[in-house]
Amino acid sequence: MITTLNELKTGESGIIVSYNGKGELRKHLMEMGFVRGSNIEVKRIAPLGDPMEVKIKGYSISLRKEEAVNIEIEVT
Known part of the structure; x- marks a missing residue:
């Protein structure tokens, strides 16, 4: 299934x-x-949904929804 990161x-x-x-x-x-x-793995989502913390290549990175909506993901 293909979706966006957000x-x-x-x-x-x-x-x-x-x-x-x-x-x-x-x-x-x-x-x-x-x-x-x-x-990529979603580690945490802020209570209001923005930002979200993801783990990629061993690093934890925070992204805003406006950034995450542009990243297409194949769910595993």
Whole structure:
């Protein structure tokens, strides 16, 4: 099943299929390991849903929903 990262719940994981963002944000996320084929797991979601903490390549990273909505995930 393909969905966007912001739709995953705490404890769910998947593989990055694509990233639809542009510009500096896209470059920054790619440098942090948000590339096609990378495994990603949702560790925590703030009580109001923003931001969310994900684990990718051994690192914990916080993302806002506006960033997460651009990352397509194949749920595993």
